[in-house]
Amino acid sequence: MFKAVVSIRLRPSILDPQGKAVMHALSNLGFGAIAEARIGKLIELSVEADSAEEARSVATSACEKLLANPVMEDFEIDVEALEPAV
Template sequence: MYKATISITLRPSILDPEGKTIQHALTNLGYDAVDQVRMGKQAEVWIDAASEAEAREVATEACEKLLANPVTENFEIQIESASREAVGEGTA
């Protein structure tokens, strides 16, 4: 069992109005050192696979087919071993 933590962000060439709004709000709150904010999303996916390579392949296919928009978003995958007991934690 593997846990894939997938970070999905807008491509650098895509405008990020949410990030810009947050950056302005932080500046207004006195955080003048904050120069830029880019927002994104994160998914945690538990994959029952025989190897880390297989888990990465499944996660990559899931991103390419559903989780990320290939035109506007990039994704990064981190894979770690997970116990079956940990899978049920935090789910409804």
């Protein structure tokens, strides 16, 4: 069993209204040191696979088919082994 941690970020050229709202709230709270905020998604998948490569390929395919919007978003996948549930 592997854990695939998928980080999905808006492409840099895409406007991020949710990030702007967070920035605004941070400014109101006095966080003047924060210059920009961008919001993405973090998806953790538990994948049954024989190898990390296989788990990564399943996660990549899930991103391409469902999780990420290829026009607006980039994704990145980290795979780590999970101990089997005994």
